[in-house]
Each structure stands twice: as structure tokens, then as C-alpha cells.
Amino acid sequence: MKQLRAIIADDEEALRTYLKKKLAALWPDLIIAGEAQNGDAALLLINEQKPDIAFLDVKMPGMSGIDVAKRIAGTCAIVFVTAFDRYAVDAFESQALDYLLKPISDERFEKTVQRLKKRLSVASATNDMSATLERLSRFIQEPAPAHLQWIKAQHKDGIRLIPVGDILFFRATDKYTTVRTKDGEFLIRKTIKELEDELDPNQFWRVHRAALVNAGSVQSVSRSVAGTLTIHFKTIADQITVSRAYTHLFKQM
């Protein structure tokens, strides 16, 4: 039987050394063909060395272990190494893929080695894992938020980052859009229409052709004798008029 080769990818040197020592003790025949300290380097290393086994830390700087696994799917057996992550563990458990939990226990590590030896001796080392990896990445990566979380506004000579929760309202002014927070006003280039599409519609309500209001910052809505609705805010004295087309938003339950 030819000698098997493995690579180790983890951003912490101490953990790579530790893993190497364990492997040397439990599987002296295994050759460590290389080490990588981030996802990008791991991918390069795997493509270059074509190892039989890759030990991949899941959370690495740059590309994650899952991303690396996706790119190299099918070329070698993969063992994920991860700190406790309930969802990830659930996902691993249900699949044939192997994983090691940090801190790594000797007993568990031995089992992994046995499993790898067994599987790799049966010629076809890897089956198609793409579906599994897809599921894993959904569990592990933070779900990409569909809505804007920050507004970037030019302010003096820097760029101010405004968490959308701090914004009381947006108002269209000539070429720009005014962003109002309790601390002041900022101008941005995004139009009210663009903002309406990109912000969470449950948080920001269009109340006027030219105004988008953070529902959470509204203190009260008053009705004038003529029936016009005006929005008052908790922290500032500004008021926003609700145009007729949007008065239904404030109909009493």
C-alpha cells in the first residue's frame, strides 16, 4: 500500500503542531505534506500537493474550511476541525463526513484515524459531497442579510457608518437624500426608492413620495382638523407629514 499524505490547515500554529504530534503518534505512516495558516493558502497547498487527506479548520481567516472543501470536492478525503458549533455538529453527525471537535480528545481522534484508514483503503476515497457541503455552509456561514444594515455617508473628510437602527427618517432633498439621526443630518446619494427596496420594509415605512420613516422611532402620529397625519419622533422635534396615499399605514386597528 502506498504511503498516504495529508495536509493540515489551521490559523493557529500551536494547533497545527498539536495535530501533527498526535498524527505522528497514532499514524506514523502518514506523511504530512504541508501546512497552511489560512483558507487561501490551504487551497493552493492542496492543488499543489494533491494529498489524500486534508484536515481543515472550519473557521479560518480568508476562505473558510467549508469553502476550501467545496473547491476541492472529490479530490481528497476531508476531516473538518471545529470548535463547538451545535448546528455544524448536527450537520456532520447526519453525514458520512468526518469531523474533529476542538479541543480534540485522544479517543475521538483515534476513531477518526481508524475511519480514515478504512475508507482510504477501499480505493474510491471520496464520494460526491457537494450536497453535504452545501448544507454545511448554510449552517456555518452567517446568513447573508437581505437588508441594509449600515448606511455609508460622506462626513467631513471621512466616511460615517450609520447603523440603520439609529436612523429616524430619510427625506429626499434635491439631488441627495437626507439621513436624519438624533445627532444630526447626513447626505447620501441613494434615492428614496433605492433605499425603500434595500431596507427592511418592516422597519422603514414609506409615508410620503419623499420620505421613509423608521417605525421604531415614531413617538406619535397626530391628525389635524383637515385630516392630515403628522409623525412626531421620540428624540427630535422634526415632523414628517404623511401623504394621503400612505395614510392607510396608520389606520387604527
Add this chain to the structure above:
Amino acid sequence: MVPGVQARDHSSIHITVTPLKIAAVVIVNCLIAIFIVSINSSASFLISLIFSQCIGLSIAACTIAAANLIRIRWHSLHIAFIAVALVGGAVLGIVIGSAVARFFFPELPRINTSEHFQTSLIFALFFGVIVTYIFFSFQRISTERVRRLEVEKNAVITEIKLLQSQMEPHFLFNTLSTIISFIDNEPAKAKKMLESFTSFLRTSLVLARSETITLSQEIDMVKHYLDVFSIRMGDRLRYTIDVPDELKSFSLPPLLIQPLVENAIKHGLEPSVRGGELRITSVRNADVLRMIVVDSGRGVSETSQGNGIGLENIRKRLELAYGRKSKLIFEENKPSGVCVTIEIPYETVAGDHR
């Protein structure tokens, strides 16, 4: 002054109108009518009732309108407006009252003598001031109670947040795992890391429960936290802390800086292949104290998460402790990363330990 108990300086006077409150005004007006009849046997109860209802409701309407519709930052000016509204309401009430009374009792003489008017006005103002004062005080007390509850709620959330960040599985297990991997080869490093980790747990647990701590206590906690990470991240994490000695004894609410550092590492530096620098500085500029946490990490995109409950909690606590005098500012750092600045008034909580 104790943070949190201090009145918010933009606390506007606002009266919510409920059916119960209107009923209370009507009942109080009845009691006043009864009182007037009891001290002046010649007065007719019905007429007194009409007058007291008209005057009482008119004063209530005018003062509430002044409280709710006029929006002024300056508290005492607002109270002055309400006082003017009270007098106006009393005069209006007398005019309406006499009109209504003459409608029901046409034989009644017009109140046209100034003496008649004066007496009515004195009575109206006497009761008006007392009742309005009591009503507004009640409102203030209930507003104050809501604020208190909010302060307490945020303190509890802070503690929970801290516990969560300490018990955050990745932080906890990665740290333990690093310690284990050091034990055989580099026991000295393992020992140092375990010490830093223990110190962080200990100081943060104690400090999170205090109402105010000193800046140097906060900085110590942050140092322990950073020590743990700098062993794990090696030269990918470089940090400097620059806090002048004269600011070290300054008192402030706990855990304002630590969550910012945690964010900078978690979202900015840890995911970056090259890592980066973290700089914590504190400067005093006249009566403003600035605490700045800058990282040169990945920065945020417009849809980056991480402005969640942690930052929201800092903002709320700042607002409750300092009102409008505090600021939490996020900026893009050049060439990369995020710069977060906390601004608080320098004098407010200085020297206060509770």
C-alpha cells in the same frame, strides 16, 4: 450624580390623554363645585358645577395642548408656556362657563363687572394650579418609573450579553483548545494564556455587576481579553492602548469599550488573513471624554451584521446615563477597518462610586 438616575435633558413634557384621566378631571371638577357650595351657601350648586366643569376642562385642554404641541428643548421655558396656557385656559373657561350658565339660566346677570370676573379668576387659578400641578407630577412620576425600569432592564441585558460573550462557544472552546495544544510543548505559554483567560473571566464578571467602574478597570479587562487573543492570533493581532494617567480614575458605566474591542476582533481582524492593528485611545478635550477603538481589519459592508444587540445596548446605556451629551460614532478607517468613538461628558460621573 449617578448615571441613569439623572433626568434625560431632552425629556420633553408629554401628557398622554386617556378616558380615565378625562373622567378624573370631571370628578375633580365636581368636588370643587361641592367645595365652593359648602363654603358659600348663597352659591347655586348647578351654576357652580357648570363653571367648575367649564373652567377645569378648559384648563386641562389648554395645558395639555401646551405640553404636547409645543416642542422646546428648554425645560423651564416649556413650563412657562404651560403656565401661560393655564391662565389662558382659566379665562377661557370663565367666558365659556358664563355663556353656558346663561344659556340654561337666562335670568342670570352677565358677568361683566370686573369684580365678579376677578373672584372667578382667583378661584379658577387657585384650583387650577393645584390640580394641574398634581396631574403633571403624576405624569412625571410614571415617566420616571418607566425610565428606571428601562435602566434596570439594560443593566440586566448588559450582564447577559457579557455572559454570552464569555460563553460564546467559539471563544470558549477555541481558547481551551489552544491552551491544551500548548500544554505539552510550551507549558509556559499555556500557563500564561490560562492566567489571562481566568483574569478576564474574573474581572469581567465582577465589573459587569457594578454600576460604575473606573476607566483603568475597563482597560485592564480589555487587556486580559486581548492577551488571550494575541496568543491565539500571534502576530496577526497587534494592539496599542493609550490612556493618559489622569483619566484612569474617571468613572463610567462598565463594558463600554470591551464590546467594541470584541466586535473589532470578531468582525474585523480575526477573519482577515493578514490580521491588523487595534488601537484603543482615550482623550479628554475640555469637558468631553473620547474613547476610540480603531481597527485596520476587514471593515463593514452595507449589509454586514454585527451592529446587533451589542451596539444597541451600548447606545441605550449611554443615552440613559448621559442623555444627549453622549455620542456613539462609527466611521470607516483609512485605509481599512472601522473607527468607533464614544463621547461622554467629562464631569458627570467623575468620582462617583456606588
